[in-house]
Amino acid sequence: MTISKEHLPAPSRRSVVTAAGVVSLAAALAACGGSEDGDGYGSDPAAEQKPDSADNTDDTEEAGGGAGGAVLAKTSEIPVGGGKIFKDAGVVVTQPTEGEFKAFSNRCTHKQCPVTSVEGGTINCPCHGSKFAVADGSVQASPAAKPLPPAEITVDGDSIRLA
Numbered sequence: 152m153t154i155s156k157e158h159l160p161a162p163s164r165r166s167v168v169t170a171a172g173v174v175s176l177a178a179a180l181a182a183c184g185g186s187e188d189g190d191g192y193g194s195d196p197a198a199e200q201k202p203d204s205a206d207n208t209d210d211t212e213e214a215g216g217g218a219g220g221a222v223l224a225k226t227s228e229i230p231v232g233g234g235k236i237f238k239d240a241g242v243v244v245t246q247p248t249e250g251e252f253k254a255f256s257n258r259c260t261h262k263q264c265p266v267t268s269v270e271g272g273t274i275n276c277p278c279h280g281s282k283f284a285v286a287d288g289s290v291q292a293s294p295a296a297k298p299l300p301p302a303e304i305t306v307d308g309d310s311i312r313l314a
């Protein structure tokens with residue numbers, strides 16, 4: 152009698168677990184068996200995962216923007232038709248026309264001197280007199296032969312950030 156009681160619980164637990172497994176498999180097979188419903192279920196989890204992925208991407212972008220996208224200036228600091236040099240960031244930000252912002256490397260393409268002024272619609276190098284257009288960085292006065300390379304910025308509201 153006592154021996155049979157010891158043996159009974161173990162098989163009964165296994166039976167319950169096995170039965171549960173069978174029920175789960177049966178449910179899974181039933182769900183898959185209805186191919187139309189199966190496709191529908193298949194789409195929904197995928198659709199649910201996409202927003203999650205997008206949220207993660209957004210979080211990453213926000214974190215990246217906060218870390219790498221230091222605010223350079225307020226848009227109001229950049230004169231229309233002119234620009235401002237950010238020596239530490241190595242960029243010149245210009246506003247060729249109102250509301251249009253551009254950015255370029257602050258290194259002259261002639262001998263790599265840092266440019267030091269933005270006047271008369273040009274970004275000016277003091278070393279040998281090269282001048283570059285505020286609109287596109289193109290050479291307006293030699294000896295530089297190549298335009299200033301563009302730099303990536305983003306304008307977020309009234310803040311200009313490094314991209």
Ligand code: FES
Pocket residue numbers: 259260261262263264276277278279280281293294295
């Ligand atoms: S380094 Fe700028 S003009 Fe020569």
